[in-house]
Amino acid sequence: MTSFSQEEAPDYSDEDIIQLIETVKELDSKGLVIDPKASNFMYDHEKGFSILDYHIKNNKEEFGLPQEIMSLLGFNSALTARRFEKLDYKNPYFEEKNKNQSMEKYRIFLPMAVRFINILKDKYPNILTDWQKKHDEYKKNPNIAVSEIIDRKYIPDNPDFEYHLKKLSEMGF
Numbered sequence: 097m098t099s100f101s102q103e104e105a106p107d108y109s110d111e112d113i114i115q116l117i118e119t120v121k122e123l124d125s126k127g128l129v130i131d132p133k134a135s136n137f138m139y140d141h142e143k144g145f146s147i148l149d150y151h152i153k154n155n156k157e158e159f160g161l162p163q164e165i166m167s168l169l170g171f172n173s174a175l176t177a178r179r180f181e182k183l184d185y186k187n188p189y190f191e192e193k194n195k196n197q198s199m200e201k202y203r204i205f206l207p208m209a210v211r212f213i214n215i216l217k218d219k220y221p222n223i224l225t226d227w228q229k230k231h232d233e234y235k236k237n238p239n240i241a242v243s244e245i246i247d248r249k250y251i252p253d254n255p256d257f258e259y260h261l262k263k264l265s266e267m268g269f
Contacts, residue, residue, distance in 0.1 A: 108139075108175065113215055116145040116174065117165055124161045129153045132167035134177030145174060162227030165220070169205075169212050169245065176205045199252050206260035209246060213267050228268070245269055 116137075120130055128150045130136065136149035168174050180197050183190055216224040234242045246269045251257060 110211070110215060112139075112144045113175065113212060114219060116147075116168060117215070117220065119145065119147055120164055120168070121161065123147065123150050124153070124164060127153050130164055130167075132164070132170060132173045134172050134174055137174040139174075160226075160230075162223045162230065165216070165223050166227050166245065169209060171201060171205060175212065176201075176208050178204055195252065198250075199254060202251055202254075202257060206251075206257055206264070209269070210260050210263045210267075213264070213269060217267065 123130060129152075130147055131149045131151070136147065138146040138148060140146070169176065171177070178201070180200070181193070183193050183197065187193070213224070231242065234240045246261075246264050248261070251261070
């Protein structure tokens with residue numbers, strides 16, 4: 097499982113990320129889709145990623161490969177998941193602990209988002225373009241709830257994040 101503690105979190109190389117994208121592409125070409133949650137991936141420093149859970153593609157799945165690739169970036173996905181203390185909302189310090197966890201999650205997520213999107217722009221521009229086209233189409237449909245990959249209203253105000261947020265804005269996110 098790719099859920100590492102913050103202290104043991106690997107620094108995935110660009111080659112590791114490209115290998116993961118290529119594996120998802122290969123599965124897609126064989127009619128298979130992944131379940132992107134972190135527990136469905138293993139990571140080895142020498143061998144890279146292994147995908148543990150995939151299934152036969154349903155013909156009704158409209159978003160397809162671009163969405164599968166972009167789903168690798170989510171908070172509980174292969175690239176960004178880390179183990180954090182489970183918080184009890186009844187605890188009097190919940191708000192403070194939750195805020196601290198949120199800061200740590202964005203310290204992991206934002207730099208990875210910049211790297212991941214740069215890799216897509218450089219090596220897989222069609223995937224990024226196809227994803228954006230479908231995403232924009234879905235946003236116009238009032239019957240479909242669409243969330244943004246980078247939803248700034250949930251990102252804590254922190255000067256450490258400014259560089260990454262600026263880069264993401266420059267990339268259209």
